Amino acid sequence: MSMINLKHIRYVLTENPLTLVSFSLFLMFVVIAIIGPSLVPYDPLASETQYALQPPSTLHWFGTDQLGRDIFSRVIVATRLDFFIALVAVLLSFVIGSVLGAVAGYFGGWWDRIVGRLLDTIMAFPLFVLAMAIVAAMGNTVENIVYATAIINLPFYARVARAEVNVLRNAPFVEAALVSGNSHFKLLSMQIFPNAMPPMMVQLSLNMGWAILNAAGLSFIGLGVKPPDAEWGIMVAEGANYIISGEWWVALFPGAVLMLAVFCFNLLGDGLRDIFDPRKRT
Amino acid sequence: MTIPLLQVQDLCVNFQTRLGQVRALENINFSINKGETVAVVGESGSGKSVTASAILGILDKAGRVDKGEIVFAGMKLLAFSQRELSEIRGREIAMIFQNPRAALNPIRSVGRQIEDVLQTHGPVAQGDLRERALSALRDVNISSPEHRYHQYPFELSGGMCQRVMIAMAISCRPSLLIADEPTTGLDVTTQANIMDLIKQKATELNMSTLLITHDLNMAAQYCDRIVVMHAGHVVESATTAELYANPSHPYTQRLIAATPADHGSVDDIAAIPGNLPNLLHDTPNCRFAARCEWVEEKCRSEPLAYVQLGASHEVACWRAQYYASA
Amino acid sequence: MHLLEVSELHKHYLVKQHQRGIIDSLRAYTRTGTKAHSYLHALDGVSFHIGENESVGLVGESGCGKSTLVRAICRLLDITSGSIELKGHNIGAISANRFVHAAERAQIQVVFQDSHESLNPRYSACQCIADPLKNLLKLRKPVELKQRIESLVEKVNFPVELLSRLPHQLSGGQKARVNIARAIAVEPQLLILDEPTSALDVSVQALILRLLVNLREELNTSYLFVSHDLNVVRMVCDRIIVMYMGKIVEAGDAQTLFYQPSHPYTQALISAIPSKNAGKRIMLSGEISSPIDPDPNVCRFYSRCPRREQKCKEQAPPLHQISPQHSVACHFV
Numbered sequence: 001m002s003m004i005n006l007k008h009i010r011y012v013l014t015e016n017p018l019t020l021v022s023f024s025l026f027l028m029f030v031v032i033a034i035i036g037p038s039l040v041p042y043d044p045l046a047s048e049t050q051y052a053l054q055p056p057s058t059l060h061w062f063g064t065d066q067l068g069r070d071i072f073s074r075v076i077v078a079t080r081l082d083f084f085i086a087l088v089a090v091l092l093s094f095v096i097g098s099v100l101g102a103v104a105g106y107f108g109g110w111w112d113r114i115v116g117r118l119l120d121t122i123m124a125f126p127l128f129v130l131a132m133a134i135v136a137a138m139g140n141t142v143e144n145i146v147y148a149t150a151i152i153n154l155p156f157y158a159r160v161a162r163a164e165v166n167v168l169r170n171a172p173f174v175e176a177a178l179v180s181g182n183s184h185f186k187l188l189s190m191q192i193f194p195n196a197m198p199p200m201m202v203q204l205s206l207n208m209g210w211a212i213l214n215a216a217g218l219s220f221i222g223l224g225v226k227p228p229d230a231e232w233g234i235m236v237a238e239g240a241n242y243i244i245s246g247e248w249w250v251a252l253f254p255g256a257v258l259m260l261a262v263f264c265f266n267l268l269g270d271g272l273r274d275i276f277d278p279r280k281r282t
Numbered sequence: 283m284t285i286p287l288l289q290v291q292d293l294c295v296n297f298q299t300r301l302g303q304v305r306a307l308e309n310i311n312f313s314i315n316k317g318e319t320v321a322v323v324g325e326s327g328s329g330k331s332v333t334a335s336a337i338l339g340i341l342d343k344a345g346r347v348d349k350g351e352i353v354f355a356g357m358k359l360l361a362f363s364q365r366e367l368s369e370i371r372g373r374e375i376a377m378i379f380q381n382p383r384a385a386l387n388p389i390r391s392v393g394r395q396i397e398d399v400l401q402t403h404g405p406v407a408q409g410d411l412r413e414r415a416l417s418a419l420r421d422v423n424i425s426s427p428e429h430r431y432h433q434y435p436f437e438l439s440g441g442m443c444q445r446v447m448i449a450m451a452i453s454c455r456p457s458l459l460i461a462d463e464p465t466t467g468l469d470v471t472t473q474a475n476i477m478d479l480i481k482q483k484a485t486e487l488n489m490s491t492l493l494i495t496h497d498l499n500m501a502a503q504y505c506d507r508i509v510v511m512h513a514g515h516v517v518e519s520a521t522t523a524e525l526y527a528n529p530s531h532p533y534t535q536r537l538i539a540a541t542p543a544d545h546g547s548v549d550d551i552a553a554i555p556g557n558l559p560n561l562l563h564d565t566p567n568c569r570f571a572a573r574c575e576w577v578e579e580k581c582r583s584e585p586l587a588y589v590q591l592g593a594s595h596e597v598a599c600w601r602a603q604y605y606a607s608a
Numbered sequence: 609m610h611l612l613e614v615s616e617l618h619k620h621y622l623v624k625q626h627q628r629g630i631i632d633s634l635r636a637y638t639r640t641g642t643k644a645h646s647y648l649h650a651l652d653g654v655s656f657h658i659g660e661n662e663s664v665g666l667v668g669e670s671g672c673g674k675s676t677l678v679r680a681i682c683r684l685l686d687i688t689s690g691s692i693e694l695k696g697h698n699i700g701a702i703s704a705n706r707f708v709h710a711a712e713r714a715q716i717q718v719v720f721q722d723s724h725e726s727l728n729p730r731y732s733a734c735q736c737i738a739d740p741l742k743n744l745l746k747l748r749k750p751v752e753l754k755q756r757i758e759s760l761v762e763k764v765n766f767p768v769e770l771l772s773r774l775p776h777q778l779s780g781g782q783k784a785r786v787n788i789a790r791a792i793a794v795e796p797q798l799l800i801l802d803e804p805t806s807a808l809d810v811s812v813q814a815l816i817l818r819l820l821v822n823l824r825e826e827l828n829t830s831y832l833f834v835s836h837d838l839n840v841v842r843m844v845c846d847r848i849i850v851m852y853m854g855k856i857v858e859a860g861d862a863q864t865l866f867y868q869p870s871h872p873y874t875q876a877l878i879s880a881i882p883s884k885n886a887g888k889r890i891m892l893s894g895e896i897s898s899p900i901d902p903d904p905n906v907c908r909f910y911s912r913c914p915r916r917e918q919k920c921k922e923q924a925p926p927l928h929q930i931s932p933q934h935s936v937a938c939h940f941v
Contacts, residue, residue, distance in 0.1 A: 171725065172720050172721070172722055172725040172726045173725060173726050173727055173728045173729075175679075175684055175718075175720065175726075176718070176720050176726045176727070176787075176790075177728065177739065178684060178708065179682055179684070179713075179716075179717060179718045180717075180739045180740035180743055180744070180790065181708060181713050181714065181739075181740055181743030181744040181794075182708070182739070182743055183708050183709070184705070184708075186743070191728055191731075194730050195728070195729065195730060325809040325810060325811060326780075326809055425895070439670075440670075469669035469670055469836065470669065470836060470838070470877060470880045470881060471669060471876060471877060471880045471892060472669075473880070473882070474880035474882070474889060475891075477882070478889070496809065496810065497882060498810070499881075499882040499883050499884065500882040502882070502883070502884035503882045503883055503884060503886045504882070522884070526884060536811070537810065537811075540810045540811055540813070540814045541810050542813075542837065542839035542840050542843060543839060543883065543884075544839060544842075544866075544881065544883050544885070546843070547843055548817055548818060548821050548843040548844055549818075551813075551814040551817065551818075551843070552814055553811055553812065553813075553814035553815040553818070554810075554811035554814075557779075
């Protein structure tokens with residue numbers, strides 16, 4: 001289908017330095033998420049209260065929190081959890097949302113109306129409040145955080161997919177494909193959808209950032225991951241209590257890493273779109 | 283001898299691109315007299331639109347005039363600042379474009395757009411504006427101008443939009459009208475109507491016209507002189523009659539042979555072999571050499587030679603001196 | 609039996625209430641006494657045929673219905689009434705949605721107008737040409753496909769080494785060839801060409817036209833050649849059909865129609881062709897009549913016809929034969 005060759009990827013990476021930075025950062029996070037937890041110096045759950053609230057030192061690079069746990073280890077381990085939540089939630093919402101949107105955009109009529117009303121229902125709520133409500137109702141497990149995040153992000157994909165497919169549906173190459181014997185299903189999946197992807201690539205990446213923020217936010221207000229699990233948001237929440245008393249490292253380090261991750265995803269989106277857009281290839 | 287209204291002398295335009303410098307125009311020479319209609323004919327990539335942009339000073343950011351002179355009514359345009367040029371644009375030299383609907387402001391009624399032009403090059407009394415806009419619409423044979431005044435470009439047909447453009451262009455009675463492919467995409471009868479209108483207005487207002495087109499037949503029917511361009515060079519320029527009687531440049535001959543006419547069969551039209559040369563690596567010799575059946579070593583090594591064949595017939599081919607066209 | 613037989617083809621579009629102007633609404637009201645629906649008559653009683661191995665040209669200006677006719681024949685849209693018969697099979701009766709699976713799908717192929725927009729920007733030239741082979745001929749084996757594609761591109765003079773390129777990496781002429789290769793891949797009996805050379809430079813146009821003429825002889829296909837360039841149509845086609853506002857106004861042998869046009873519209877059209885030896889132009893004045901709910905008793909060309917008379921307003925002229933191969937829809941011919 002789409003021919004993504006290495007030469008083009010290399011071109012995209014070198015053309016805009018920010019793309020290279022964001023890709024490298026993303027790679028770094030992925031590596032940390034995969035092998036990090038097995039390399040951490042301390043057990044993230046081991047609480048040694050005699051070492052509580054120690055500032056950053058050579059022993060504890062990010063210091064320790066109120067229960068004496070090494071913040072650095074916890075931040076590393078949290079990477080895996082946060083990325084897992086973000087990835088699964090965004091993939092779920094992408095797949096379901098874009099399929100719904102594509103069907104609504106292609107067939108129109110009742111499909112469009114039903115999907116439209118469904119999306120309107122979701123979008124009628126302030127999205128974070130909706131996530132809160134879903135998690136509060138279903139219980140705060142990691143699974144439910146994933147579902148809640150997926151649901152609130154659904155409308156974005158559905159709308160982008162619907163708009164793109166609606167326009168592409170009338171494109172001359174679609175007519176030509178129909179004459180070449182493509183059924184509607186084949187047309188939608190193999191011809192139209194790949195062309196509708198580039199705008200969604202940016203969305204995907206931005207969403208990953210939002211999903212992490214979402215999970216962090218839920219944890220911050222107590223509706224997210226349950227302690228003692230390490231997750232950036234819950235760590236910031238716990239650390240917030242100690243800022244006033246001067247123990248800034250408890251909240252800062254998880255917060256900074258969280259910010260870096262979101263920043264990375266935001267930049268990534270543009271680079272991904274450039275890779276997937278065949279017109280940028282020379 | 284009359285002084286031409288517009289004289290383009292040895293014009294060279296370069297474009298700075300990521301892959302290098304493209305010498306888009308090389309030593310372009312032609313002139314337009316008062317009241318004359320001149321066609322610049324060429325295929326895509328010949329540089330005809332770049333020539334028009336250079337005359338009006340609206341070249342792309344990456345383009346630069348390297349050498350040469352453009353003299354309009356005694357004024358050297360290349361020395362003018364953008365502000366001075368904007369005084370001339372619309373008032374002395376007007377331009378109409380290829381896709382008329384796209385060239386008009388989609389959210390402003392056509393009547394208002396004409397008024398905008400009038401006001402820019404004013405002064406026009408407020409009360410008179412509407413009247414003048416209506417008379418401009420009538421001038422281009424638009425029926426029920428009061429009704430059309432309030433309409434938006436999307437409500438008008440392509441031909442109607444082009445008429446509005448022409449109305450805007452001639453509203454300030456310019457001495458030169460540049461028409462860049464004004465009829466591409468329009469129906470045959472609409473094309474003929476628009477070209478007739480341009481010709482009629484040119485005669486009425488004693489206005490010179492520079493018609494840029496890829497359609498040799500149209501140039502032949504409506505223009506007094508034809509300038510043939512290929513890959514950034516002027517290869518031949520002559521009066522229409524002379525060009526058809528005596529096409530001297532191999533490219534001109536090929537172009538005439540390739541253009542479907544109202545006689546002959548499909549075997550009579552011949553393709554022009556080869557492709558446009560890559561203008562990135564350029565040398566000052568003939569750019570048609572690779573595609574020419576009479577090419578010789580001289581053509582590739584020596585700079586382009588211009589031969590004067592008659593009072594107003596110039597060819598960029600050294601062979602022309604010795605061989606009249608077959 | 610002709611290859612393609614189109615009889616009394618009608619295609620009417622329902623005009624939504626809010627799209628109707630006041631005049632059209634009033635017109636509908638006065639005619640039927642109720643606020644009836646308005647219909648845009650894109651095609652009104654079109655009848656013609658294309659024989660085996662014949663090249664028929666279709667000319668007409670924007671709004672004449674030729675795009676609608678092309679889409680109706682290749683079954684991209686459903687017709688309101690009438691029949692389209694391909695070798696006796698009424699393909700007009702098969703809905704557009706279901707035609708994809710019909711056996712006749714491979715028999716009618718189209719080369720669309722914009723050769724750039726007709727190719728999927730993410731598909732290489734090879735994949736574009738392979739598409740109908742996979743869908744309609746069910747060729748799956750890579751070796752078979754490769755062989756077939758290579759022989760096709762050879763026929764259309766498309767360099768094999770460019771097969772992996774994407775559309776935006778190909779020149780205009782090359783894209784046109786890919787489109788043609790794709791269309792002839794399944795060996796259709798009828799090839800519809802919608803302005804195949806209008807976006808091409810004159811130098812390339814000649815090549816493509818010669819290619820098309822040679823291909824037709826080689827493949828024994830019939831062509832329906834739609835173009836606005838009457839010179840080209842005259843050169844490439846055996847017969848020409850002229851359409852105006854959804855109806856056929858003249859149909860006949862290409863040379864005769866071009867040099868001795870009978871219908872006033874055809875005469876005006878031909879006189880408008882730019883040419884070095886252009887003769888006196890027939891000017892058409894007047895407004896184009898509305899295609900919405902047109903009066904069936906008035907000739908469609910009445911409002912612009914230089915020869916109109918009272919009779920033309922009372923009875924619409926039918927398409928009648930003035931010689932074995934020539935029909936005209938005008939009272940005065």
